[in-house]
Amino acid sequence: MKLFSSREIEAPIEHVFDMVRNVEVHAAAVPAIQARAVAGRQQGELEMHEWTRWSARYFGLRFHLTMQVTACEKPVCYHETNRTGPFKRFHHRYSLQKLEGDVTLLRDEMTVETGFGVIGRMIDTVVLKPRLQSALETRMDHLKQWSEEGTWTGASPLGPSENVENPN
Numbered sequence: 239m240k241l242f243s244s245r246e247i248e249a250p251i252e253h254v255f256d257m258v259r260n261v262e263v264h265a266a267a268v269p270a271i272q273a274r275a276v277a278g279r280q281q282g283e284l285e286m287h288e289w290t291r292w293s294a295r296y297f298g299l300r301f302h303l304t305m306q307v308t309a310c311e312k313p314v315c316y317h318e319t320n321r322t323g324p325f326k327r328f329h330h331r332y333s334l335q336k337l338e339g340d341v342t343l344l345r346d347e348m349t350v351e352t353g354f355g356v357i358g359r360m361i362d363t364v365v366l367k368p369r370l371q372s373a374l375e376t377r378m379d380h381l382k383q384w385s386e387e388g389t390w391t392g393a394s395p396l397g398p399s400e401n402v403e404n405p406n
Contacts, residue, residue: 239362241348241371243378249385251334251342255313257385258332258344259284267380268373271295278304286310289321296369303328326353342385346378 247254257263260283265273275281277291284290289306303323310316313334320328328350335343350370352358384390 239350239359239367241350241367241374242346243371243374244343244345245378245382246337247342247344247382247385248340249342250340251313251336254342254344254381254385255316255334256283257381257390258334259307259310259316261290263381263384263390264377267377270376271373276302284310284316284318291322305330324352325350327351344378344381346374348374 261275261279261281265275271294273292273294275290276293278289280290284307286307286309289304291302291304293300293302295301301324303325304321305318305328306321308317308319309331315334316332318330329348331345331347331349333345333347335345337343348370350362350366352362352366354361
């Protein structure tokens with residue numbers, strides 16, 4: 239299944255690009271899922287080939303997912319792909335385009351597949367897609383707000399963490 243969202247953000251493209259790949263911003267942008275980085279890169283901006291192991295709550299259950307940066311072309315694209323976790327496939331792509339002045343068009347696309355054949359596709363469409371789309375919209379709203387207002391402090395809401403463990 240594919241999910242998509244976009245926003246015009248009144249902030250320089252370089253700033254928006256850094257916000258998109260910031261681990262603490264990602265953790266704070268969708269409070270309902272209680273996401274936190276538990277291994278790999280846990281602070282700052284992710285770079286090419288770096289990875290983060292996430293712990294997040296969906297449907298009342300805690301899931302773990304390891305995402306790795308698979309494309310990073312500053313400041314126009316940033317892609318992550320799952321390496322481990324509950325999904326058969328999870329690709330997350332951001333593309334950024336500089337518009338007039340300091341306006342940035344941010345596009346966010348996710349491709350998610352749980353597997354499990356026909357039943358899995360039904361669950362993806364009926365249950366998972368609306369929840370993931372809602373989380374995507376919430377994240378984009380926060381990215382827009384924090385980028386435009388400069389209200390992101392850069393501090394993780396969960397406190398400091400270490401970069402540890404190997405994703406394999």
